[in-house]
Amino acid sequence: MATRSRFLRPILYTTLAGVTGGIILYVTYRPRNIPGSDPALVPPPKYGEGYLEPPRFPLIKSREEQITELKRSAGLIHTIRDKAGGVWEDVTGDGGADQKESKDEELQPYDLLIIGGGATGSGIALDAATRGLKVALVERDDFASGTSSKSTKLVHGGVRYLEKAVWDLDYSQYKLVREALRERKYFLHTAPHLSMWLPIMIPVQKWWQAPYFWAGTKFYDLLAGSEGIESSYFLTRTRAMDAFPMLRKDNLFGALVYYDGAHNDSRMNVSLAMTAALYGSTVVNYMEVTGLEKDTNGKLIGAKVKDVIRERNGKTPQEFSVKAKGIINATGPFTDSIRKMDDQQVSEIVAPSSGVHVILPGYYSPSKMGLIDPSTSDGRVIFFLPWQGNTIAGTTDAPTNITQNPIAGEEEINWILSEIRGYLAPDINVRRGDVLAAWSGIRPLVKDPHSKNTESLVRNHLITVSDSGLLTCAGGKWTTYRQMAEETVDEAIKRYKLRPGPVLQVPRISGTEMKDDSAPLDGTCQTHQVRLIGAHGFSKTLFINLIQHFGIETLVAKHLCESYGDRAWTVAALCSPTDRRYPIRGFKLSPLYPFVDGEVRYSVRHEYAHTAVDVLARRTRLAFLNAQAALEALPQVIDLMAEELHWDTKRKTREWTDTVQFLASMGLPKSKLGVSRKDVENGKAGEIDDHERKLYSRHDAPADVIESDSKFGSGENPVMKTGSAVNR
DSSP states (O other), X not given: OHHHHHHHXXXXXXXXXXHHHHHHHHHHHXXXXXXXXXXXXXXXXXXXXXXXXXXXXXXXXXXXXXXXXXXXXXXXXXXXXXXXXXXXXXXXXXXXXXXXXXXXXXTOOEEEEEEOOSHHHHHHHHHXXXXXXXXXXXXXXXXXXXXXXXXXXXXXXXXXXXXXXXXXXXXXXXXXXXXXXXXXXXXXXXXXXXXXXXXXXXXXXXXXXXXXXXXXHHHHHHHHGGXXXXXXXXXXXXXXXXXXXXXXXXXXXXXXXXXXXXXXXXXXXXXXXXXXXXXTOEEEESEEEEEEEEOTTSOEEEEEEEEHHHHHTXXXXXXXXXXXXXXXXXXXXXXXXXXXXXXXXXXXXXXXXXXXXXXXXXXXXXXXXXXXXXXXXXXXXXXXXXXXXXXXXXXXXXXXXOOSSOOOOHHHHHHHHHHHHHHBOTTSOOOGGGOOEXXXXXXXXXEOTTSSSTTOEESSEEEEEOTXXXXXXXEOOGGGHHHHHHHHHHHHHHHHTOOOOOOSSOOOTTSSSSOOOSOOOSXXXXXXXXXXXXXXXXXXXXXXXXXXXXXXXXXXXXXXXHHHXXXXXXXXXXXXXXXXXXXXXXXXXXXXXXXXXXXXXXXXXXXXXXXXXXXIIXXXXXXXXXXXXXXXXXXXXXXXXXXXXXXXXXXXXHHHHHHXXXXXXXXXOGGGTTXXXXXXXXXXXXXXXXXXXXXXXXXXXXXXXXXXXXXXXXXXXXXXXXXXXXXX
16 A cells, blocks of 8 residues: 555645646746737628728717707707797698607707716716617817826736735735736727727846746736736846847846737827717817806706807807706816816815827837836836827826816936936936927826825725715726726716616617627626727728729828728728829828828818817827927918818918917927928928937038047048147
8 A cells, every 4th residue: 555655645746736737837928819809809800792891880970960969858949949939840840740749859968978088078078878778978188188188008907006005005006917917808898999908018137036026927917817918937147138239238137028009199098089979979179167057956057058169260159058867077187277166165176187198209119019117216106108100208296276288307217317317228318309209197086085194195086075066076097997997887877766678779880780899788787898989990901992992002001090990981981092102092191101191181171170179189199199290280280271161361370370379289399380381381390400400411521431420520530639749
């Protein structure tokens, strides 16, 4: 018996070790369904009988139609109809019975009126609309005009939050990371064209940091579970330098690489708003709330709104009422201004924090690898990421005042550049003149008004309801916008006694008769399954179909697919013919970037773009990528929009002035702020100032040694002393 046991025990241990190792290897290297790598849910159109018919997508209502819907909530259309008398009947052909039925419809208020068209507000509108509720959303400026367009462009759980959770034994931080990792998967699933996975490197300076960072990234993978994208891994010093050649070699032991998501934030925001509109929400930008309306019991029943676009066109702005059973405040940094409309005595809950980012040329980082510095000189974390062909670096974190378009300070910009110099190779000269754009975003950190310690900040988001019924959702971050929206709508249904139900008329967002999503839309929250506009027909190879059908440049085709998804078919069709052999269609707004004229037309017709800033900053991202290039593209953008929106000379002049002022907040040099449109069209905006002149050798003729590189005069021998006869 003892002999048998002596032989069986090693076999048992070996088998157990083999099974355990196999499980670990499988979990680490198992095949993963990476979001965005699947074929299109709706396949692209095929050629038949010699031609291809691009898909035809459903249209959203025009802005005028949406404003009419807003007025109907307060019965204003019926009031106009009554005053018009028989004239209305003659014009519209409506009979008395139709008018009575229409009157009953018009007097029905919205279930929810959402103030704010950022990520949170647009997410709430989509969630509520897909639960069968009657929803309106109004935004004073444009969608994503504030914080939602000025993020770090990451869709992440937050490795730094996880580190704090472990060392501080903070369950709230741990819960935040788990929630964000779950939402990351939904994010990448519902908008695969606007989001993608991104490997991020953590440089390891000392040998003992390797097991520390390895344990941290593996714990991050473990928390992600089935929501994980790829497993983290260790790189030796040589392989780290191969993956990130710009990295400083001094004291580099190796690197850990983990995976997170990245996205195009403002285009994601616009897609949320447009998808909500297709599902029946009344969505209107440039509609400012000027006051809140209450009944005799002091409960909110609606809001007064003003049409800002009429004012921009030089007309008297329309001001009217919008009625709703519940009002939601989702205005980010401006949360307290709406709360004070409701109650002047209410204490402020927003603690605004400024986050500055800078944009550098793409050669500063690999195109498919980011970097995080977890220990900067003052203990903050800084990201260094490829984005839209350039490199984004940031962010700072400092208290600030709330303004519409904050300007990045030189101190913050220089701090970021200084930190970058610390981990890039010393032969890479990190120059202030290489900064193509710089901006400041205001993060709305919030304090719980019901907390005993009023100075303590809420780590996640906050949902609170005032005595009059104003529901406020504030705080949070981009990655968790969907969860915030779900919790807000849940609270609204309970507070306002709303009745969600199935969506009876589901829009065919894909442009086909195929079932669009697996979401049942039965009155429960389904936004984790509802794909956004553009997602259904997107695939990694869609750009090839566009090239073959429209004859557009390869980089342009890839950009259109990654920005508009299957709507790239429409954008490409809106591009003008070039009358050249190649490309067949599409005039670039800037020779440096793949943005084309069709995007301007599409933004106006299908995405409620009303100003040049809307197009340059939030439909395309040119203003965020290169402020000087945005200035040079401005005349073309204004002319294209003027054709679509029938602007007069006065409006075009105002667009020029307003856009140049906005570009100042994007890092446009002060020397360029006074240029006129004529200057730009004559090429004077590209004139070099003294600072730029020193950056490059611009005017020397081709030579083995460029004259400006030498410190010695012509004919001077650098080997001999200055006083030598040969140099006299």
